[in-house]
Amino acid sequence: MGSAPLEIERVWRLRGPPIIPPNCEIWKIEQGYLPVQPKDASDFAEGRVRRIESPSGAVRWVHTVKRGGGLVRQETEHEIDEATFDSLWQRTIGRRIRKKRFRFVHHGLTWELDQFLDWPLWMVEVELPTESTPIHMPEWLAPLVADEVTNQPEWRNFSLATRGPPSAATG
Numbered sequence: 448m449g450s451a452p453l454e455i456e457r458v459w460r461l462r463g464p465p466i467i468p469p470n471c472e473i474w475k476i477e478q479g480y481l482p483v484q485p486k487d488a489s490d491f492a493e494g495r496v497r498r499i500e501s502p503s504g505a506v507r508w509v510h511t512v513k514r515g516g517g518l519v520r521q522e523t524e525h526e527i528d529e530a531t532f533d534s535l536w537q538r539t540i541g542r543r544i545r546k547k548r549f550r551f552v553h554h555g556l557t558w559e560l561d562q563f564l565d566w567p568l569w570m571v572e573v574e575l576p577t578e579s580t581p582i583h584m585p586e587w588l589a590p591l592v593a594d595e596v597t598n599q600p601e602w603r604n605f606s607l608a609t610r611g612p613p614s615a616a617t618g
Contacts, residue, residue, distance in 0.1 A: 459596060481535060
């Protein structure tokens with residue numbers, strides 16, 4: 448898959464909102480997807496830009512490019528400044544999502560529970576060090592899992608931002 452860093456991640460859709468435990472770190476995220484441009488158009492020819500507000504109120508801006516699908520994908524990510532974000536953000540109109548992210552550690556792995564603010568949709572993901580790393584779904588989330596969507600491209604954030612959730616699948 449080339450030399451870009453790999454992201455190994457499993458993702459599940461939930462039936463509804465969980466009761467959030469108090470030990471979660473809460474991030475506010477706005478992200479938009481850039482239209483694909485020729486490679487020589489700019490350093491930001493593809494991918495997404497993201498504004499992340501941490502619990503302290505500090506804000507970071509990030510440009511990310513992901514390639515591939517399913518469990519293992521290439522991911523290149525770097526911080527950008529606010530002015531670059533603002534310029535790129537204008538190119539993402541019609542391809543954006545907003546979410547509240549609840550981050551927590553369970554069995555040594557960092558989990559990210561996303562509440563999408565534009566739909567009644569909750570998803571949870573865990574990034575893994577290897578494809579064969581065993582996972583232990585948190586007990587308070589397991590009863591709410593509707594299905595694993597790791598290999599379903601219609602549930603990727605890009606697809607949600609450009610098409611919305613698959614019909615009748617939220618709620």
